[in-house]
Amino acid sequence: MYRRVFETAELGRKLSKDEYKEQVPLLRTELLTLQRQLEKADFPVIILLGGVDGSGRGDVLNLLNEWMDARGINTVAFDAPTEEERHRPPYWRYWMALPPKGRIALMTSAWYTTPVVDRAYGRTDDSDLDASLQRIGAFEKTLVDEGALLIKLWLHISKERQRKRLKKLEKNPRTRWRVGDRDWKHAKLYDEFRRISERTLRATSTGEAPWFVIESANARYRDVTVAQQIAERLKERLQKKEKSTAPRPLDPIPDPDTILDTLDLGAKLEKTDYNARLDDLQASLNGLSQWARDKKVGVTLVFEGWDASGKGGAIRRIIQALDARDYRAIPVAAPTEEERAQHYLWRFWRHLPRLGRFTLYDRSWYGRVLVERVEGLARPDAWMRAYKEINDFEEQLVAHGIVLVKYWLHISREEQMKRFEERERTPWKQHKITEEDYRNREKANLYEAAANDMIERTSTEYAPWTLVPAEDKRFARVMVLETICERLRAAID
Amino acid sequence: MYRRVFETAELGRKLSKDEYKEQVPLLRTELLTLQRQLEKADFPVIILLGGVDGSGRGDVLNLLNEWMDARGINTVAFDAPTEEERHRPPYWRYWMALPPKGRIALMTSAWYTTPVVDRAYGRTDDSDLDASLQRIGAFEKTLVDEGALLIKLWLHISKERQRKRLKKLEKNPRTRWRVGDRDWKHAKLYDEFRRISERTLRATSTGEAPWFVIESANARYRDVTVAQQIAERLKERLQKKEKSTAPRPLDPIPDPDTILDTLDLGAKLEKTDYNARLDDLQASLNGLSQWARDKKVGVTLVFEGWDASGKGGAIRRIIQALDARDYRAIPVAAPTEEERAQHYLWRFWRHLPRLGRFTLYDRSWYGRVLVERVEGLARPDAWMRAYKEINDFEEQLVAHGIVLVKYWLHISREEQMKRFEERERTPWKQHKITEEDYRNREKANLYEAAANDMIERTSTEYAPWTLVPAEDKRFARVMVLETICERLRAAID
Numbered sequence: 001m002y003r004r005v006f007e008t009a010e011l012g013r014k015l016s017k018d019e020y021k022e023q024v025p026l027l028r029t030e031l032l033t034l035q036r037q038l039e040k041a042d043f044p045v046i047i048l049l050g051g052v053d054g055s056g057r058g059d060v061l062n063l064l065n066e067w068m069d070a071r072g073i074n075t076v077a078f079d080a081p082t083e084e085e086r087h088r089p090p091y092w093r094y095w096m097a098l099p100p101k102g103r104i105a106l107m108t109s110a111w112y113t114t115p116v117v118d119r120a121y122g123r124t125d126d127s128d129l130d131a132s133l134q135r136i137g138a139f140e141k142t143l144v145d146e147g148a149l150l151i152k153l154w155l156h157i158s159k160e161r162q163r164k165r166l167k168k169l170e171k172n173p174r175t176r177w178r179v180g181d182r183d184w185k186h187a188k189l190y191d192e193f194r195r196i197s198e199r200t201l202r203a204t205s206t207g208e209a210p211w212f213v214i215e216s217a218n219a220r221y222r223d224v225t226v227a228q229q230i231a232e233r234l235k236e237r238l239q240k241k242e243k244s245t246a247p248r249p250l251d252p253i254p255d256p257d258t259i260l261d262t263l264d265l266g267a268k269l270e271k272t273d274y275n276a277r278l279d280d281l282q283a284s285l286n287g288l289s290q291w292a293r294d295k296k297v298g299v300t301l302v303f304e305g306w307d308a309s310g311k312g313g314a315i316r317r318i319i320q321a322l323d324a325r326d327y328r329a330i331p332v333a334a335p336t337e338e339e340r341a342q343h344y345l346w347r348f349w350r351h352l353p354r355l356g357r358f359t360l361y362d363r364s365w366y367g368r369v370l371v372e373r374v375e376g377l378a379r380p381d382a383w384m385r386a387y388k389e390i391n392d393f394e395e396q397l398v399a400h401g402i403v404l405v406k407y408w409l410h411i412s413r414e415e416q417m418k419r420f421e422e423r424e425r426t427p428w429k430q431h432k433i434t435e436e437d438y439r440n441r442e443k444a445n446l447y448e449a450a451a452n453d454m455i456e457r458t459s460t461e462y463a464p465w466t467l468v469p470a471e472d473k474r475f476a477r478v479m480v481l482e483t484i485c486e487r488l489r490a491a492i493d
Numbered sequence: 494m495y496r497r498v499f500e501t502a503e504l505g506r507k508l509s510k511d512e513y514k515e516q517v518p519l520l521r522t523e524l525l526t527l528q529r530q531l532e533k534a535d536f537p538v539i540i541l542l543g544g545v546d547g548s549g550r551g552d553v554l555n556l557l558n559e560w561m562d563a564r565g566i567n568t569v570a571f572d573a574p575t576e577e578e579r580h581r582p583p584y585w586r587y588w589m590a591l592p593p594k595g596r597i598a599l600m601t602s603a604w605y606t607t608p609v610v611d612r613a614y615g616r617t618d619d620s621d622l623d624a625s626l627q628r629i630g631a632f633e634k635t636l637v638d639e640g641a642l643l644i645k646l647w648l649h650i651s652k653e654r655q656r657k658r659l660k661k662l663e664k665n666p667r668t669r670w671r672v673g674d675r676d677w678k679h680a681k682l683y684d685e686f687r688r689i690s691e692r693t694l695r696a697t698s699t700g701e702a703p704w705f706v707i708e709s710a711n712a713r714y715r716d717v718t719v720a721q722q723i724a725e726r727l728k729e730r731l732q733k734k735e736k737s738t739a740p741r742p743l744d745p746i747p748d749p750d751t752i753l754d755t756l757d758l759g760a761k762l763e764k765t766d767y768n769a770r771l772d773d774l775q776a777s778l779n780g781l782s783q784w785a786r787d788k789k790v791g792v793t794l795v796f797e798g799w800d801a802s803g804k805g806g807a808i809r810r811i812i813q814a815l816d817a818r819d820y821r822a823i824p825v826a827a828p829t830e831e832e833r834a835q836h837y838l839w840r841f842w843r844h845l846p847r848l849g850r851f852t853l854y855d856r857s858w859y860g861r862v863l864v865e866r867v868e869g870l871a872r873p874d875a876w877m878r879a880y881k882e883i884n885d886f887e888e889q890l891v892a893h894g895i896v897l898v899k900y901w902l903h904i905s906r907e908e909q910m911k912r913f914e915e916r917e918r919t920p921w922k923q924h925k926i927t928e929e930d931y932r933n934r935e936k937a938n939l940y941e942a943a944a945n946d947m948i949e950r951t952s953t954e955y956a957p958w959t960l961v962p963a964e965d966k967r968f969a970r971v972m973v974l975e976t977i978c979e980r981l982r983a984a985i986d
Contacts, residue, residue, distance in 0.1 A: 044835075087789075087847035089893035095842035100834030127620060134627060135885075142882050145700070146836045146875075207638070296580075341593030342537075343639045349588035354580035382639075389635045392628075400582035 006194060006213065008259045008456040009156035014218035027227045028067045034234040035069050035104070041238060043147045044099040047230060050109045051155030052193060053186050054162045055216040057108045060155065060226055064106060067227060074105045078113065090114070091139065098143070111136055112200060119196045120189050129196065133203040140209050149237050150209040151247075153226055154201060155216040159190045195461070202460060207385030210247060213456060225250070248380045249453050258452035260410050265471040274474040281481040282321035288488040289322050289358065296355040297491060298402035301484065302364045304451075305409030307437050308419040309470045314409065314480045315360050321481075327358035332367065344368055344378075344386075345393055355401060365390055369454050374446045387457040398462040403491050405484055406463060408451060409470040413444060499687060499706065501752045501949040502649035507711035520720045521560045527727040528565050528597070534731060536640045537592040540723060543602045544648030545686060546679050547655045548709040550601045553648065553719055557599060560720060567598045571606065583607070584632065591636070604629055605693060612689045613682050622689065626696040633702050642730050643702040644740075646719055647694060648709040652683045688954070695953060700878030703740060706949060718743070741873045742946050751945035753903050758964040767967040774974040775814035781981040782815050782851065789848040790984060791895035794977065795857045797944075798902030800930050801912040802963045807902065807973045808853050814974075820851035825860065837861055837871075837879075838886055848894060858883055862947050867939045880950040891955040896984050898977055899956060901944065902963040906937060 015023075038045065047064075049057045058077075065075060076097040085093045091111065099105040109116070115132035118124045124132075144150055157165070166183055169175040186193065205211045212229055216222040233247055269277070292299055301318070303311040319327055330351055339347040345365060353359045368386040372378035378386070397404055411419075420437060423429040440447065459465050466483050470476035508516075531538065540557075542550045558568060569590040578586045584604065592598035602609070608625035611617045617625075637643055650658070659676055662668045679686065698704045705722055709715040726740055762770070785792055794811070796804040812820055823844055832840040838858060846852045861879040865871035871879070890897055904912075913930060916922040933940070952958050959976050963969035 084847070088845050089889040089895075091889060092842060092845055095836075095839060098835060098839060100831065102834070127624075131620075131623075138881075138885050142838070142878075142885075143836065145878055148836070338593065341595070342591060343588075343636065343641070345635070346588060346591060349585060352581050352585055354577070385635075385638055388631075392631050392635075396582040396584060 006156050006198070007459070008452055009213045009215040010158045010217075011215060011257045011259060011262060012217065013215045013221050013257045015220040015224055017220070020220040020224065023224055024067075027224065027231065030231050031068050031227060031234075034231060034238065035072050037238050038104070038234065039072065039102045042101050043149055043237070044101050045104040045149045045151065045234065046099065046143065047104060047106045047151045047153070048110055048112075049107070049153055049155060049226075050112055050197075050211070051216065052157060052162060052190070052197070053183055054165045055155035055157045056219060056222060057155055059219065060223060061106060061108065063223055064227070064230075068104075072103055074099050074103065076105060076107045076110070078108070078110055091135075094139070098148075101147075111139065112204075116193070116196050116200055120186075120192050126199075129199065130203070133200060136204055137206070140204070140206070144208045149233065151230055151233050152204075152209060152211045153229060154197075154211050154213045155222060155226075156213050157216050159194075161217050162187055162190060198461070202388075202391060202457075205457065206388060207381055208247075210384060210387075212249060248384060249449070258448050259455055259467070260408075260448060260451060263410050263467055263469040265410070265412055265415075265469050267469045267475045268472040269474040269478055271474070274478065277478050278317065278481070281478065281485060282317070284485050285318065285321040285481060285488075288485060288492075289326055291492065292358075292403075292488065293326055293356040296401065297488075298353060298355045298397075298400070299358045299484070299488070300353075300397060300402050300404045301358065301360045302366070302404070302406040303360070303362050303409065304364060304366050304370065304407065305468070305470065306411055306416055306447075307440060308416050308423070308432075309409035309411045310473050310476055311362050311407075311409055313473060314407070314468075314477050315362060317477045317481060318358075318360065318484065322358055326356075327360065328353055329360040329362065332361055332363040345389065348393070352397075365393065366454060366458075369458075370447065370450050373450050374443055387454075390458055391460055394458075394460065394463045403487055404463045405487050406458075406465050407468050407480055407483070408455065408465055409468045409476060411470050413441070415471050416441070499649050499691070500952070501945055502706045502708040503651045503710075504708060504750045504752060504755060505710065506708045506714050506750045508713040508717055510713070513713040513717065516717055517560075520717065520724065523724050524561050524720060524727075527724060527731065528562050530731050531597070531727065532565065532595045535594050536642055536730070537594050538597040538642045538644065538727065539592065539636065540597060540599045541603055541605070541643070541645045542600070542648060542719075543605055543645065543690075543704070544709065545650060545655060545683070545690070546676055547658045548648035548650045549712060549715060550648055552712065553716060554599060554601065556716055557720070557723075561597075565596055567592050567596065569598060569600045569603070571601070571603055584628075587632070591641075594640075604632065605697075609686070609689050609693055613679075613685050619692075622692065623696070626693060629697055630699070633697070633699070637701045642726065644723060644726050645697075645702060645704045646722060647690070647704050647706045648715060648719075649706050650709050652687075654710050655680055655683060691954070695881075695884055695950075698881060698950065700874055700881065701740075703877060703880075705742060741877060742942070751941050752948055753901075753941060753944060753960070756903050756960055756962040758903070758905055758908075758962050760962045760968045761965040762967040762971055764967070767971060770971045771810065771974070774971065774978060775810070777978050778811065778814040778974060778981075781978060781985075782819055784985065785851075785896075785981065786819060786849040789894065790981075791846060791848045791890075791893070792851045792977070792981070793846075793890060793895050793897045794851065794853045795859070795897070795899040796853070796855050796902065797857060797859050797863065797900065798961070798963065799904055799909055799940075800933060801909050801916070801925075802902035802904045803966050803969055804855050804900075804902055806966060807900070807961075807970050808855060810970045810974060811851075811853060811977065815851055819849075820853065821846055822853040822855065825854055825856040838882065841886070845890075858886065859947060859951075862951075863940065863943050866943050867936055880947075883951055884953055887951075887953065887956045896980055897956045898980050899951075899958050900961050900973055900976070901948065901958055902961045902969060904963050906934070908964050909934070 049060055051057055061075060061077070065073060074097065078093065081090075081093065094111050097105055097107065097110075115124075115129055115136070119126070119129045140150060166179055166187060169179045201211045201213070214222055214225050214229070229250055232250055236247065291297075303315060305311055315329055319329060335344075335347055348365045351359070368378055368390070369383050373383040394404055420433055423433040455465050455467070468476050468479050542553055544550055554568060554570070558566060567590065571586065574583075574586065587604050590598055590600065590603075608617075608622055608629070612619070612622045633643060659672055659680060663672045694704045694706070707715055707718050707722070722743055725743055729740065782792075784790075796808060798804055808822055812822060821844075828837075828840055841858045844852070861871055861883070862876050866876040887897055913926055916926040948958050948960070961969050961972050
């Protein structure tokens with residue numbers, strides 16, 4: 001139910017042979033043109049390909065050398081340190097692999113390998129990992145500060161996909177040699193690698209050098225997306241004079257699949273079932289809220305989702321179960337004048353409740369990476385940086401003893417239109433619908449891409465997103481209540 | 494002999510009453526004018542006053558409120574958290590104290606207090622401290638990224654000074670109340686506080702939000718310097734359009750005292766003493782170098798100092814004691830074309846020797862914060878950032894098993910001129926003297942300020958600076974040899 005970082009890269013995105021054949025020649029021409037321009041530019045480019053075994057990092061490496069002019073590329077694969085390398089500090093070999101201005105270095109995981117693998121094999125603990133990630137942060141910062149363009153792409157495949165691929169390689173006598181004990185050992189540690197990779201990506205996705213996760217189950221989709229991301233980033237950088245804008249994710253291509261499309265919008269609940277479930281859940285929640293008050297556990301609920309997706313209704317079903325002294329519902333609108341004179345997170349810090357209370361946010365700090373991103377109210381460097389700032393903020397809440405539950409309520413565009421029309425017809429609901437709501441609809445694709453990126457970059461182990469199919473209001477309300485009861489019970493344990 | 498961070502703030506800098514009376518009215522007028530301009534600006538200002546007890550943070554707080562328009566200043570002193578505050582995450586109260594755009598918040602140590610005090614009392618260990626410092630880094634980064642001007646001033650007094658002040662306060666019946674048990678307890682922990690503060694300042698001095706250490710033994714000097722630093726920083730920021738330039742240290746005022754002036758340039762060694770000492774030391778060094786080779790300990794020696802201060806001569810006395818296979822002397826000149834196409838640290842990484850060897854740098858990576866700073870070859874944001882980059886670099890060397898010794902060879906300007914003239918007269922030394930050497934002399938004050946800042950910001954516990962009085966060449970050479978032998982012996986233990 002809860003969504004985690006890599007799920008946005010397990011959507012089954014693919015590209016047909018025809019689409020691939022159509023796009024590749026254009027992409028290759030663009031890459032070569034950009035490479036020509038880069039030769040005269042005064043910055044180096046470092047492309048890092050991270051990802052699990054079997055995601056095809058090696059294939060992509062070879063392909064990029066084929067698609068681009070290999071003479072302008074240093075391709076570097078790091079193996080176990082040589083004797084020469086062991087005589088120097090660990091980062092020496094990475095420094096030596098850095099490209100000069102005007103050139104590209106193409107590397108697989110590089111400085112990420114040792115920290116991640118050591119942690120997965122239990123040779124280090126989480127705090128060692130964090131120290132390594134801090135070292136990585138300082139290293140990448142000095143490269144970027146001195147002008148380097150750092151493109152970090154993470155190729156992701158699912159556990160199932162990884163196993164299938166290994167088995168297939170083993171079956172074929174001509175590829176059997178590619179599968180070693182180490183591969184199977186790594187495969188067994190898939191879940192552990194995934195957890196560590198999440199932590200790693202989160203800690204090292206900065207505004208200036210963010211990771212982009214690329215779904216890699218389908219090789220054609222993977223190759224084209226990698227090449228497009230590189231082309232976009234190069235173009236962005238070559239065009240701009242000052243380096244104040246940060247990289248931004250691509251709009252999903254070629255098919256706008258997002259994690260939201262994976263939800264089963266057919267999920268429904270009949271009225272009688274609903275009434276019974278609602279009564280039960282509200283009774284449970286009331287009991288849990290008394291426990292929370294006694295134990296001084298704070299509960300913060302964040303509601304995001306489409307206009308008319310039923311956020312208000314879900315919130316009302318929760319507060320019906322609470323004592324009025326125990327909660328505060330905060331509708332988040334445009335910031336006041338006083339708030340605009342402060343850091344964008346300030347107004348959320350400001351309203352943090354005492355422990356032992358419920359706080360329900362109808363829209364939230366995520367406005368930064370949703371409406372402000374889509375409407376151009378925040379610059380790309382500001383909203384790109386915000387993912388990390390928000391993760392830091394939420395980490396502090398959770399560390400302080402707050403249970404943080406984040407909901408995205410999802411409905412189809414057809415259902416949304418139906419609800420808009422219904423609001424227009426209902427006198428006491430007319431105030432809820434404005435011209436702006438219709439305008440937002442036109443940007444639905446952009447909002448959806450923004451929501452997808454948000455879920456990818458802010459689904460943390462301490463504050464995962466819960467995606468709620470809200471086409472049926474009853475189903476959605478019950479799911480929202482169930483989730484909060486579950487999370488509170490988990491907090492009791 | 495080795496220099497540590499705070500020694501540059503124990504030089505006895507002071508201001509006479511007359512100087513003070515002359516400067517204060519001008520400063521106050523300037524501060525008020527800047528404050529008027531700030532009201533219309535779109536950024537907030539946060540002034541942090543850190544420092545040990547007794548350095549006068551409270552007095553400075555009051556004074557600034559008097560000198561500036563107190564209506565534009567939120568003065569915040571943080572005590573033990575209130576009940577309201579304990580109900581929120583620790584940073585809540587800092588967020589609530591942030592000023593809106595156009596205003597100033599004036600705080601004492603704020604978010605630095607708990608990490609430093611907890612560590613000093615042994616309630617946490619170094620890795621807890623590092624985690625707290627990382628949290629501070631993320632917090633300050635988001636403030637600065639969103640446009641805040643963060644001015645961090647550290648008021649320093651020596652241990653002796655602190656004790657004297659406490660005793661004086663205790664003696665006077667009217668001020669006795671100001672001295673509590675806690676003050677004496679802290680005073681006993683002075684050395685521990687100092688070590689922790691060093692670590693704290695190093696970790697949190699970033700290019701965008703560096704600490705400036707202010708010598709605070711003399712109240713007049715302290716007050717004027719604090720006010721000047723604030724005025725400078727405000728002016729800098731109000732004048733610039735884009736926020737790409739970083740804050741820079743003030744040229745020492747009003748009297749250009751630097752740490753270099755504390756050296757006893759009268760130190761001398763007679764020729765016979767010298768010859769005997771030299772023989773002994775070279776024999777010791779030779780033995781130690783064999784140990785280093787066997788144990789695979791790397792030795793890196795950095796020589797910085799004035800032109801004609803005798804760096805080359807000192808280096809020759811060292812390599813005379815070494816097997817030619819065991820060392821490499823690297824004269825650092827302007828970077829080659831290949832090197833200019835890379836990160837400025839790249840050429841030093843490139844020449845890192847294998848372990849078990851000596852590497853002697855005649856000038857070094859410190860060029861970034863010396864000649865490049867003074868000659869305007871690096872922008873202020875680049876050289877300001879470099880202190881941290883260099884500390885990171887050196888930390889990696891030392892962690893890898895390298896003994897790193899850094900020398901600054903110091904001579905008076907008169908002695909330098911004498912040596913220049915001697916070079917001109919000696920046919921085989923003429924090539925060592927150029928027009929440029931004379932031009933550099935004209936900027937001696939700027940170089941001296943740069944050297945002072947460098948020593949302040951890069952004297953770490955793992956790689957302290959050794960300042961060598963080099964007016965007498967014999968004395969200098971012996972001291973250089975003694976130091977390396979000492980450091981190697983310490984490494985053996």
